[in-house]
Amino acid sequence: MTSPRSPLIIGAGPAGLTAALELMNRGVTPRLYEASAEVGGLARTPTDGDWRIDPGGHRFFTRNEDIMDLWKCLLPHDQWLVVGRRSAMLVGGYYVRYPLLGRDLLTQMGYRRGLRGLSSLAWSRLKRNFRLNDRDENFRQWGVGEFGRHWYEMFFDGYVRKTWLTEPEHLTSDWANQRIKPIGWRRSHDSDPASRDVFRYPRLGPGQLWEAAAGTLAHNGVVPRLNSPVTKLGFDGATWTLELADGDTATGDAVFSSMPLRLLVDALEPAPPKHIRAVAAALRHRSLITVAVGVDTRRDIPFNWVYTPGKDFHCGRIQNYRRWSNDLAPRDFDGAFLGFEYFIAPNGDLWNADDEHLTELVTQDLRTLGLGGAAVARVMIVRCEFAYPIYDPVRDRSVVRIRDYLRQQYPSLYPMGRNGMHHYDNQDHAMLSAMRSVGRAFGENVDPWQVNTDIGYHEYGLLRK
Ligand SMILES: Cc1cc2nc3c(=O)[nH]c(=O)nc-3n(C[C@H](O)[C@H](O)[C@H](O)COP(=O)(O)OP(=O)(O)OC[C@H]3O[C@@H](n4cnc5c(N)ncnc54)[C@H](O)[C@@H]3O)c2cc1C
Structure with missing residues (x-):
């Protein structure tokens, strides 16, 4: 060769x-x-003046030293932020920290619900250990075995339907092993996870890294x-x-x-x-539309991003951009800059929705979030057609x-x-x-x-x- x-x-x-x-x-x-x-592809940073969106919420983390070296080499040290991961599931009005912590599950929504979840988990584990249930082949089986039926249904069933747009039984569990962290039971997990679980982030969003990469290439005559x-x-x-x-x-x-x-x-x-x-034509993707809204409110959501698995929200997740980097919003703006994410099935109607319709959806979601009265300073809409390769x-x-x-x-x-x-x-x-x-x-x-x-x-x- x-x-x-x-x-x-x-x-x-x-x-x-x-x-x-x-x-x-x-x-x-x-x-x-x-x-x-x-x-920058999916990891670009669309801008509108000094407003910047991260269409995804891109945490920079890797186990590979070559990749880490390349990131560091492309972008100077002072352009990288170290951000604590703070994510939550918004369920029934409660912000439950994610990855899930045993103590939160047992206490945050009342002891009765906590005990119900615990006994459901114990029963699932018993069945799994004695192999009374099927092998963990689909997402539902995996989730019930891992979290117990009660907590699985509370946190993950709606999440999968909304973000993966499929029945949990139709989804394989292999990605779940990689992406979904088990419940943290040890006392050390109870401290703020953000103090331990941190990631890097370019000050001006993920696209800053890729613009720097393009700059290095251009310097060498590759444009x-x-x-x-x-x-x-x-x-x-x-x-x-x-x-x-x-x-x-x-x-x-x-x-x-x-x-x-x-x-x-x-x-x-x-x-x-x-x-x-024919085999290639059957490969499918989910699409993603992010509607970012700057709202004049003093209320801070203390998380980088929040999953919204319930039916009360149209969106599947909300990004809180200023928790990623304050420089994603203009310097003189002191409200909240939020990205509402709408996940769309192949050929899903929402993909063809116009800006007006999307603005209406986000207005309803703002209301559900309790920010219905806040004045809107900016709306930006970003569409990603090939966002997620579907694993069927x-x-x-x-x-x-x-x-x-x-x-x-x-x-x-x-x-x-x-x-x-x-x-x-x-x-x-x-x-x-x-x-x-x-x-x-x-x-x-x-x-x-x-x-x-x-x-x-x-x-x-x-x-x-
Ligand atoms: C919602 C979401 C959240 C994510 N979160 C994270 C995260 O936290 N951390 C992380 O590291 N990664 C994350 N990712 C994944 C990350 O975005 C991708 O891994 C990465 O962008 C893949 O790079 P790529 O170059 O393979 O593909 P892409 O980013 O898709 O780039 C492909 C490029 O090819 C171009 N292209 C396509 N077809 C053609 C054509 N016919 N001719 C010319 N050009 C073409 C496209 O326009 C695009 O610019 C996330 C992704 C999404 C959607």
Whole structure:
């Protein structure tokens, strides 16, 4: 295998920019094509004057030292904040800290409910230990086994329906092992979790890091071409030809792609066989619309973000941006700057809702939150179509079939990143898959598809100063 000399990169999100930096470090100059008007992908920071949104609430944490080093190298020390993680579930008017703590569960909503939850948990654990129930295959089985039926239904059932937009029985449990922390029972857990559970955050939002990455690339003569969606990828056995929406073309000897895997397969020419196209066409995403509102209120919500699993809210989660960084709102604004997140199923009606309708929804949610009377200083709306790759029971098999087909037929095509591999990756894993893809193109024995496949809980990461 010869190393790429004229690589092309699709997408200037975390994966695309990392691939570009990695190629540059190896002495190769890539060309990048980005569909949108900004770099950073899902981790960009949309702005309106001095108002900045983080479309997701991006905690920067990783267990990988190379990633941590790259973050530190791209953005100066004084631009990083260290933020305590403070999240909660808003249930029946109570802000219950999340990850869940045993003491809160037993006392916060009254002892009777606490005891009910505890006995339900004991019964579930007993069944699990004696293997009286099924294997933990779907999310509901996993959740009931882990939290007991009472607390599972109180906190997670509505959350899954609202954010994953599916029946909990239809969702596999593998991501839950990674993302949902068990109840903390030890006394040490009772102290404020924010004092122990901290993450890094760029002062001006996640996009600040990716703009810095683009700046480093530009300094070396690599400037992503924005507003340039790739619509076709032609391959003649040696050379790739990318077709852009405006009719331009670009040729190269390798392609690193972070565009959604489904769309990549659909854009290949000659077209893959029917069965591969059918498998790819069935990969689905959930979309996300964030409506950020600046409201003149003195009331502070003492959490970075709050889950709202109940039916009383339209949104599934609320971001409290000023708890992430005060610099996300203008200096002279001393109210609350909140991001209401609406999760949308594939082909869901809300995706087509206009700004007026979304503003009406957020007004109702503000009312439910108790901020109905506050004057609104700013509304910003951000839409992310490919926000979450959906994990349905056939996802693993489908992705493996596509991966094997692409590897065999197109050895110089490297899908990478969250949507590029249809994998529920955070930034560090998207970056790692990009680094490994470049390593593989240079003949190293590494497999980008094996990134982020461990099932242990990995919400904690390195936090070196
Ligand atoms: C709600 C939410 C919360 C999150 N929270 C965290 C968190 O706390 N911590 C964390 O580390 N990560 C978090 N993430 C994940 C993080 O956003 C992703 O892991 C990361 O952005 C993936 O990078 P990527 O480059 O693979 O993909 P993306 O960010 O999706 O970037 C892909 C880029 O490719 C472009 N593109 C797509 N198609 C084409 C095309 N045909 N032609 C040209 N360009 C194209 C897109 O416009 C985009 O810019 C969160 C994500 C969401 C949605």
